[in-house]
Amino acid sequence: MTKDEVKQVVLGIIADIAPDEDLSTLKPDVRLRDQMQLDSMDFLDIVMELRKRHGIEVPEKDYPQLATLDSCGDYLTPKFNALASKS
């Protein structure tokens, strides 16, 4: 998977969790929290949806890695690819 594809996955999850947010103007290098109303409950949901839909585990110490869309791409792409090569 490419970083862009991974970012699309994350965007898809955010769209389901927060359908009332406009995602079309989201800047990939700015903290998600600064562009949208996302509280800690919503962040927990992103983590849990990653596990539910894609089997990706994000330990709590790594939550800061999900701060921006770009950092999500950087952090999650190797995880997605490691999972793909296993199956």
Add this chain to the structure above:
Amino acid sequence: MNSRSHYDVVILGAGMSGLAAGIRLAHFGRRVCIFERHNAVGGLNGFYSIAGRKFDVGLHAVTNYVRPGVKGTPLGKLFRQLRIDREEFALCEQKQSRVAFGPQGEMSLRFTNEFAVLESEIAAKFPNQIDGFRRLVALVRTHDDVALDATPLSARAVLREHVTDPLLEDMLLCPLMYYGSSQPGDMEFGQFVIMFKAIFLEGFARPLEGVRVILRVLLEKYREAGGERRMKCGVSRLTTRGDRVAALLLDSGEEITADHVISSIGLAETRALIEGSGVSGSDGAVSKQGPVRLSFAETISILDRQPAQIGWDRDTIVFFNDTSRFDYNRPEEAVDLRSGVICFPNNFQYPDDQYLAEGIFRVTCLANFGAWERLSPEDYRQAKSRWFAAMQRSAKRFLPQSTVPRMEELVVTTDMFTPLTVRRFTGHVEGAIYGAPEKIRTGRTEYSNLYLCGTDQGFLGIIGAMLSGISMANYHILAKSA
């Protein structure tokens, strides 16, 4: 029915909070089952049918209403967490509501879903209080009301730092107490803030068909997520081992086990299920030496025409009181006629082609469980009809003169519930509507895998009830294994 004997999570009670907790847990793959003793869902916010006509219990209006696009409020949180599209609730806004005080409601404060309306009413009627009121509002807006470990403060004490006229103090408290307080006379300040936002800063709305629309959505989400539920099957005993609940005995006699148990049935009611706790359940014996629990009586009149056709066209909800100080307490008599709440479910802003076929006039007053419980079945029936008439008479003082001389002739049918009715259908001690005065905000109990949600956890209102289930499922179960 093919049901298992072990679950990741068992939930006691299929009310708003239990269903919401269930949706979260099932959505994230937990094997979860809700056990409900009654044959219908909803608990304190349910509905029932008599002769094909549906009556709502509890819900007058959904509080916490905000319009699409308003973010960071409880309603939005609820929609997100339960993956509900706000269209599904089909909420229609109120027209206007009032707080009416004095023997004939001489002092009246109107409010709508536009906060400015209340603010200007107060500026006009309490000109020397408006600055203090604005300071209070500023405090409410910045108060962290979801902190699970806040120090309890008296709402009256905090109010008096800003509002010095006791009439205004009581008029502000009246709707907030009636729509959520389990505490006589005063409220905890955090609860005050939650209710102030829910009622004054946010607002009232309702689906045309009432609470069953909301319940239908919750049941649908729960089913889709794979949650199980067993109706007419309560939990009759919790077996503990060390600091854990080890097994649950069902009304059917079966025994099941669960990693986690979430109880929405109340703290005392839950403790009564724990063997060896020395209290027996189900018949209210727990409460005899406990704190005062508040319950209500409600009369429902079904009219053959819309309230608007007889001069009651403006008000959605009216909170009334006729005494010099508002006394929110358990009355000595069976019903307290001095204050109460009137609700016209017809008077919401439904789309033009939608309306309720019949007129509905509901009146709710504080009531005394013991006074009703003592009566023989025959006396109970008589008392019901006597108090019914008295409650209606009392409430009408606060409404515009109806354009028909004898409203009784328009009445198609009536119904009434008392604290006894509430106890019978929900199992809550003394028919308490808002639970025990003491809240356990963290939901923790003395058992490490048993948590509370619902009224005794203490997020109030119908939206609060659902958020209670959501928060407890997140905090105690989902976040720990995330």
